[in-house]
Amino acid sequence: MKICFVCSEYPPGPHGGIGTMTQVIGRALAAQGHEVRVVGIYGSAYPGRERVDDEGVQVWRIRASAGRLGWIADRLSLFKTISAWSRSGSIDIVEVPDFEGWAAGWRHLAVPVVARLHGTGTYFNAELGQPIDRSSYLLERASLRRVNFWASVCRYTADRTQELFRLKTQPKAILYNPVERPQTIRVNVANHVVFSGTLTAKKGIVSLLCAWPEVHRVCPEAELHVFGKDTRDAQGLSVRETLERNLQQGGTGGVVFHGHVTRERLFEAYQSARVAVFPSFVEAFAIAPLEAMACGCPTIYSRRGSGSEVLEDGVEGILVEPDAPEQIAKAVVGLFRDRETAERIGAAGQKRVRNCFSLPAILEQNLAFYGSCIREFAFSN
Numbered sequence: 001m002k003i004c005f006v007c008s009e010y011p012p013g014p015h016g017g018i019g020t021m022t023q024v025i026g027r028a029l030a031a032q033g034h035e036v037r038v039v040g041i042y043g044s045a046y047p048g049r050e051r052v053d054d055e056g057v058q059v060w061r062i063r064a065s066a067g068r069l070g071w072i073a074d075r076l077s078l079f080k081t082i083s084a085w086s087r088s089g090s091i092d093i094v095e096v097p098d099f100e101g102w103a104a105g106w107r108h109l110a111v112p113v114v115a116r117l118h119g120t121g122t123y124f125n126a127e128l129g130q131p132i133d134r135s136s137y138l139l140e141r142a143s144l145r146r147v148n149f150w151a152s153v154c155r156y157t158a159d160r161t162q163e164l165f166r167l168k169t170q171p172k173a174i175l176y177n178p179v180e181r182p183q184t185i186r187v188n189v190a191n192h193v194v195f196s197g198t199l200t201a202k203k204g205i206v207s208l209l210c211a212w213p214e215v216h217r218v219c220p221e222a223e224l225h226v227f228g229k230d231t232r233d234a235q236g237l238s239v240r241e242t243l244e245r246n247l248q249q250g251g252t253g254g255v256v257f258h259g260h261v262t263r264e265r266l267f268e269a270y271q272s273a274r275v276a277v278f279p280s281f282v283e284a285f286a287i288a289p290l291e292a293m294a295c296g297c298p299t300i301y302s303r304r305g306s307g308s309e310v311l312e313d314g315v316e317g318i319l320v321e322p323d324a325p326e327q328i329a330k331a332v333v334g335l336f337r338d339r340e341t342a343e344r345i346g347a348a349g350q351k352r353v354r355n356c357f358s359l360p361a362i363l364e365q366n367l368a369f370y371g372s373c374i375r376e377f378a379f380s381n
Contacts, residue, residue, distance in 0.1 A: 001034045001370060004082060004091040006102050008040030010059055013047045017287045018097050018118050020263070021153075021177045023054070028178070028363050030056030037091060039081060041074045079106055086110040093370050098123075098150075098161065101136070101143035112377035114370075115144055116175065117152035117161050119284035126164055127282040127305070128202055141165045149373045151175045153285035154306035173369045176310075178362035179290040179353050182267040191219075193332055194273040194297070196227040196266055196288045197280070199239040203228070204279030204302065204322045209243060211325035213252050215332050222254060222336060225269060229260040263291075270295035274342065275335045278302065279322040285310070290357055293317060293349035298335045298342040300328070310357075316349045 005026060009019035026036045039060040042048070052059045060081070065073045085091045086109045094109065096102040098117045106113065117123075120140040125132050144150065144165055151173040152158035158171045193215070197203040205226065212224055230240040240257055247255055258265075266288075270276055276292035277300040289301040290310060301307050303319040311317040318331045335342040 026057040101139035104142035115150040178359040211329035214329040
């Protein structure tokens with residue numbers, strides 16, 4: 001099978017779940033003998049060459065144009081590239097993310113176009129109760145209505161997106177993201193609590209830091225290690241600098257910021273941590289909590305969105321309300337002080353990932369989805 005992914009955050013540069021998922025599943029498909037291409041629009045400062053072979057995955061990075069209307073030229077260039085590949089038989093199917101509406105305005109192609117819902121900007125704003133940008137909404141809606149088929153990384157996001165965009169079609173599949181499991185075992189557990197994610201309020205980092213003084217009061221030996229790329233707030237200020245300044249003014253210690261690190265470094269952190277905590281306000285399918293669970297780390301996740309889909313509360317992890325710092329603190333302290341319960345939850349979470357989110361199982365589901373779309377598209381055309 002010849003599969004083309006549209007992705008504008010393929011590693012090694014700072015990336016989120018879409019970049020991670022594309023790389024993990026792309027490498028696995030290539031290892032099975034499938035031809036995998038990844039193409040997207042990248043800023044001039046994004047690290048990585050314009051053309052690279054990443055363990056069998058052929059990556060094309062189209063550098064973003066300068067100027068106010070450069071994004072239009074970039075999208076046209078992206079479509080022309082994919083259209084040429086489809087005409088030449090170089091690809092059998094194209095997958096686009098829902099975010100930013102990449103397939104909006106695309107003409108008919110010789111191959112099916114499918115969308116995978118990771119969460120549109122409209123979805124995230126609606127979930128957070130924030131104003132929805134009209135232009136983004138129209139672009140994302142046009143893309144979702146253009147694709148031939150669509151799938152979602154969780155049922156919650158599928159239902160919510162269908163409601164927001166009034167989609168008449170149903171998802172062809174629910175395809176959870178695959179979760180890589182590290183080969184090393186959990187050893188040398190330290191007094192660390194780990195958070196990983198982009199430093200934005202929606203990831204729950206502010207709520208976690210509000211909860212931290214109580215955690216540190218009850219467990220003074222605890223250290224909070226924060227991993228994730230910095231962002232800018234509405235005033236253009238560094239979120240990390242603001243958080244660090246607030247901690248200093250409040251006299252709260254035991255917090256270490258590490259910035260963006262490799263996934264290998266994150267796995268090391270999860271494997272040696274007492275607790276991992278991800279109190280997100282909104283997610284589609286979050287990779288980070290599942291990776292922590294895969295490492296056997298007792299994990300606290302958000303009750304919002306797909307939280308109850310990915311783990312059973314109190315059995316495979318702990319679910320909390322992200323806007324309740326006292327609840328977050330109680331969960332962290334509980335797992336930090338009760339090692340027996342923490343070890344039981346960590347083992348159950350690891351088993352959950354192995355049984356339900358392993359790469360081999362998820363890969364077969366993806367191949368079945370692609371094959372079905374290709375056959376149905378050929379029949380209808």
